[in-house]
Amino acid sequence: MTTAISYPVELVPADVYRPQEDSQLLVDVMERHAPPAGLRVADLCTGSGFVAISAALRGAASVTAFDLSAQAVRTARANAVAADVEVDVHLGHWARAAEFKPFDLVLSNPPYVPVDEDEAASVPESAGPSLAFDAGIDGRLVLDPLCEHAPKLLAPGGTLLVVHSEFADVDRTVECLRAAGLRSEVVTSQRIPFGPVMTARAGWLERTGRLEAGRRVERIAVVAAVKP
Numbered sequence: 610m611t612t613a614i615s616y617p618v619e620l621v622p623a624d625v626y627r628p629q630e631d632s633q634l635l636v637d638v639m640e641r642h643a644p645p646a647g648l649r650v651a652d653l654c655t656g657s658g659f660v661a662i663s664a665a666l667r668g669a670a671s672v673t674a675f676d677l678s679a680q681a682v683r684t685a686r687a688n689a690v691a692a693d694v695e696v697d698v699h700l701g702h703w704a705r706a707a708e709f710k711p712f713d714l715v716l717s718n719p720p721y722v723p724v725d726e727d728e729a730a731s732v733p734e735s736a737g738p739s740l741a742f743d744a745g746i747d748g749r750l751v752l753d754p755l756c757e758h759a760p761k762l763l764a765p766g767g768t769l770l771v772v773h774s775e776f777a778d779v780d781r782t783v784e785c786l787r788a789a790g791l792r793s794e795v796v797t798s799q800r801i802p803f804g805p806v807m808t809a810r811a812g813w814l815e816r817t818g819r820l821e822a823g824r825r826v827e828r829i830a831v832v833a834a835v836k837p
């Protein structure tokens with residue numbers, strides 16, 4: 610199932626992450642595996658609010674969203690008003706969601722692109738803010754704490770859906786979530802061409818043995834985890 614993006618992506622400011630294949634894949638999986646109608650939903654790392662607004666448009670009982678970027682928060686609030694839905698958007702770390710728990714559905718498209726200090730400057734400005742994608746040497750700077758703590762945000766029977774690429778180790782996400790007591794599995798994946806960030810990082814990933822020479826496509830996956 611594919612959903613039209615709920616607002617013109619070109620209107621998202623340059624310093625806010627523009628919804629991309631990962632955002633859309635997360636929303637598609639939400640529609641298939643965890644329809645949000647009537648649920649209390651959290652969107653961790655909301656950016657322009659695309660995922661949060663999609664949940665609200667599909668009848669969520671409430672949608673609470675978080676982002677560290679003030680510009681993202683302003684944009685998500687404006688987009689929610691334009692879409693005529695209620696989304697409670699908070700400025701701050703995703704872990705602030707603990708103040709508003711429990712949730713029946715937690716959604717996240719966090720930063721997940723591997724980077725080291727020497728590579729950080731290699732990405733063109735047009736790719737958007739580094740806060741949206743840079744995630745430490747293994748891409749798990751946000752994913753590891755999120756996998757550890759997200760279960761505590763869920764009501765019994767609640768579901769976490771998180772999207773990221775193979776370069777941040779999808780199996781490790783499944784294992785972390787299982788270790789945190791959830792039933793976890795990969796529910797879908799999709800191969801996509803490298804965007805500007807991965808294109809800029811390709812040489813470094815090849816040199817460090819994480820990318821076959823010349824490959825310029827990656828697999829993104831959605832992991833689902835259910836709290837028993």
Ligand SMILES: C[S@@+](CC[C@H](N)C(=O)[O-])C[C@H]1O[C@@H](n2cnc3c(N)ncnc32)[C@H](O)[C@@H]1O
Nearest residue numbers: 626628632654655656676677678702703718741
């Ligand atoms: C990949 S973007 C995804 C945006 C949106 N969910 C989407 O799919 O279009 C990641 C977002 O996470 C935000 N972010 C990064 N670290 C964060 C943190 N620790 N807590 C909350 N938001 C964070 C960034 O500002 C950025 O807006």
